[in-house]
Amino acid sequence: MxxxxxxxxxxxxxxxxxxxxxxxxxxxxxxxxxxxxxxxxxxxxxxxxxxxxxxxxxxxxxxxxxxxxxxxxxxxxxxxxxxxxxxxxxxxxxxxxxxxxxxxxxxxxxxxxxxxxxxxxxxxxxxxxxxxxxxxxxxxxxxxxxxANELPQLILDDHEHFAPLIAVAKRLPPLPTAVLGPDDRHALGGAVLSAEEGLIVPILIGDGGRIRAAAKDLGVDIGRFELIDVPDDREASKRAVGLVNTGKAAAIMKGNVKAEALLNAVIKRDGGLRGVRRLSHAFVLDVPTLDHLLFITDCAVNIAPDLTTKVDIVQNGIDLARACGIETPRVGVLSAVETVNPNIPSTLDAAALSKMAERGQIKGGIVDGPLAMDNAMDVGAAKTKGITSLVAGRAEVLIVPNLEAGNMLAKELTFVGRAESAGLVVGARVPIILTSRADNDRARLVSCALAQLYIHWCRTGRSACSVPGFAKAAE
The missing domain is CATH 3.10.129.10 (Hotdog Thioesterase)
Structure with missing residues (x-):
């Protein structure tokens, strides 16, 4: 009309x-x-x-x-x-x-x-x-x-993607988790909430006085948790890595400490937690306009990754998406344009990553690029530009050109697009629950669920979200 x-x-x-x-x-x-x-x-x-x-x-x-x-x-x-x-x-x-x-x-x-x-x-x-x-x-x-003009469109969040992940993760054994710097409302609150939901068994590491003050402010009893009093962030990070190396912790959770201190301890050649691939961070977003989870990587670790690093970033992103129940993730490698342009290095990397996936050098997902953001996420935009692809318009994992682009994209979706977010660093020997200091308890809870699901996938090669009877029991 x-x-x-x-x-x-x-x-x-x-x-x-x-x-x-x-x-x-x-x-x-x-x-x-x-x-x-x-x-x-x-x-x-x-x-x-x-x-x-x-x-x-x-x-x-x-x-x-x-x-x-x-x-x-x-x-x-x-x-x-x-x-x-x-x-x-x-x-x-x-x-x-x-x-x-x-x-x-x-x-x-x-x-x-x-x-x-x-x-x-x-x-x-x-x-x-x-x-x-x-x-x-x-x-x-x-x-x-x-x-008879149409009314402005309203956007409602009709999909709850995080709740099913949490429900499945709660059926897994709780992770002994070294929690660094839980000395403010969100850092401690997220750890306590995750413990109460049965996702983690927190080991609190940091300034004991500040942690107890935060607990008093929140009105929670932390006497049931082990507390290691280490005021210095770098020393606390080393202690957390040491707990993993001795088998006492199976994950690390960043609280009110700088990510640099933690990651420097993790990537040390001697006594660190390096794995077979480069570490990379992924934001996992529940976006109101999407009927699926959206993974954006790398947003916090690799500043300006080269092609070799991007191979690891893509594989890490695919593995995390599979751990969350996406059987064959569709991966869109982003750039400013959707055609290969020698003057835009990210388009060359995208084309190479796409071909490497075709040749089996990247496994478990369908990779295509370069794609601009519009034709990666919108089928109509992809058709308008004549792009025929299994990924275009349907991307579930987005590979960004660099950390700046990824961080801005994820935070724009969170603070402007009202998406819920969680974050995880993968590629180390254990998952690192890495959220912003501004993130609330819910973001930390979901991030702990991601760690649970990722560890299960690494150990079994199967997503707990798709195991018959397992996910159903969590409904």
């Missing part, structure tokens, strides 16, 4: 018996928006609440169903300029998500100008009446012609 002119019906033109109707299907988004707009958070109209309360399907709030009448009165008959005076409703039956409704109004009486009465009826597809009522309105006196 975009661009179509719509003319109202004035009081002089309105005749008793005139009617109009529209059809509308009740969706879960309708109920979510109604809860936001009205402030009505009765659990019965919301999916999680309804299932918890009765095990049934969500029931639409009756007043939302009734509100559909106003769409006919204000848009079709009498149309633009109509004002309500009164409305009565008799709610005959309930409406559930997926129900197709027909909303009809019929003029039954014209009173003193400009007032008119309308019979209002809402029926299901089989003709069964669910709502009846009478509307008293002021009918417009002058002709108004409007354009």
């Amino acid at each position: 975009k661009g179509t002119s719509v003319r109202n019906t004035t009081w002089d033109e309105l005749q008793p018996g005139a009617s109009a109707s529209l059809e509308r299907t009740c969706t879960m988004q309708d109920l979510t928006l109604f809860a936001h707009v009205s402030g009505n958070i009765n659990p019965l109209p919301l999916p999680s609440g309804m299932q918890a309360a009765t095990g049934g399907e969500p029931v639409a709030p009756s007043i939302w169903v009734g509100s559909l009448v106003s769409a006919v009165l204000g848009t079709l008959l009498p149309g633009a300029g109509t004002l309500y005076r009164a409305q009565s409703f008799n709610f005959v039956d309930r409406v559930r998500v997926g129900t197709r409704l027909t909303v009809e109004v019929k003029c039954i009486e014209k009173r003193e100008k400009p007032v008119a009465l309308f019979e209002t009826t809402i029926r299901e597809a089989d003709g069964r009446v669910v709502v009846q009522g009478i509307a008293e309105v002021e009918v417009p006196l002058e002709t108004i012609v409007t354009e």
Whole structure:
């Protein structure tokens, strides 16, 4: 209807018996928006609440169903300029998500100008009446012609990708985890929350006085956790690495310390935790507009990686995505353009990485590049530019040209696009839970879940998210 002119019906033109109707299907988004707009958070109209309360399907709030009448009165008959005076409703039956409704109004009486009465009826597809009522309105006196333009698009987060990962990770044995610098609200709070959820057994390392002060501020008891009092960040990092080397810890979690101090201890040739590949960091994002997790790498470790380093970054990203249940990750190697340009080195690296994946030098995923951000994530953009690819428009893992690009992209999605984020460094002998000091408890909890899933994948070669019976038991 975009661009179509719509003319109202004035009081002089309105005749008793005139009617109009529209059809509308009740969706879960309708109920979510109604809860936001009205402030009505009765659990019965919301999916999680309804299932918890009765095990049934969500029931639409009756007043939302009734509100559909106003769409006919204000848009079709009498149309633009109509004002309500009164409305009565008799709610005959309930409406559930997926129900197709027909909303009809019929003029039954014209009173003193400009007032008119309308019979209002809402029926299901089989003709069964669910709502009846009478509307008293002021009918417009002058002709108004409007354009039937579409409303601005709303973005709702209809997908909860992190909760299933946490649920599966909770069924794995908790990880003994060296937690560095848990001396502020988020660092300690995230560690305690992860312990309470059964993901980790924290070993607190840092300034004992500050850690206890943070615990007091949070109102949590840390007496059940081992605490190693080491005020210096670098020495604390060495102690954490030492705990891994002696088998006492199976992961490291960064708290209120600088990443540089931790990573320097990890990558030391003697006594460090180097693995067979270069270390790389991945942001894992739950983006409201996507129906899948999004992995962005490298965003925190390798500043300006060369091609050899990018091979490891790609493989690390594929492995982490597979650990999270993506059987064959689609990997988009990003640049500013989607064609190979010798003047843009990242396009050459992208083309090489794509070919290396074809030849089996990178395993487990489908790699394509160079791709610009638009055609990596949007099928329409890829088609417009004539790109035929199994990855274009459907990328699940994004390989960025350098740390600056990756960090800005991930944080833009987090702070502007309202994505939830988690972070993990892989490539060392144990996973390193690396989040920003500004990240909240939830980000740290999800990051611990990622560490759990990654270790399980490394040990078994299978994702716990796809093991028959295992993931189902976590639902």
